[in-house]
Amino acid sequence: MDWREITTLEEWNDMLARSSEREQVILKHSTTCPVSANALQEYENYLKGSPNQGADYTLVKVIESRPVSNRIAEDLNVKHESPQMIVIKDKAKYWTASHWAVTKAHIAAVLD
Template identity: 50%
Template structure:
């Protein structure tokens, strides 16, 4: 599995629509923030060691794709934070966390519901 970087609102809409069929984990990442760099490392490690094959993984770079990042927050009614991970099912945010709370353990807990 790997993260799919999206940079357009059309790509976001496509992924959001797919969340009706399979869960979607969104990572909003700032390429200029050390806290976000740590969160991204946790996400990358998670996906290479523990990821679930029935989940889509999407990366949104908040500086480079600000309009997409804002649209994610608007569509999901989740206050924008960076870094931030959001689990989406059926076009709705069912879980989110940010900053130092983004860990391999928190991602696994969100995706398995335990």
């Protein structure tokens, strides 16, 4: 299973609306940070296994798509961190983890 990248506020609004029907999982990723590179690898390792099929998986690059990253923090009332994983249900934050807490095992424990 793959993730998709969102880069526009319209894509974010669509994703937030879809969270009423399916869990939405976002990884906020910094392309300049080694900790974030590790989190991205953990995310991809989770998706290569047997990920929860009832969720959609998304990536937001926090530097390249800063307006989207900022809006996510505002709309969900979540302090911006990077790397940061956020699970959204019913247009609200359900779970979040950041930095070294973004691991395949931690993701699986929450989603599976």
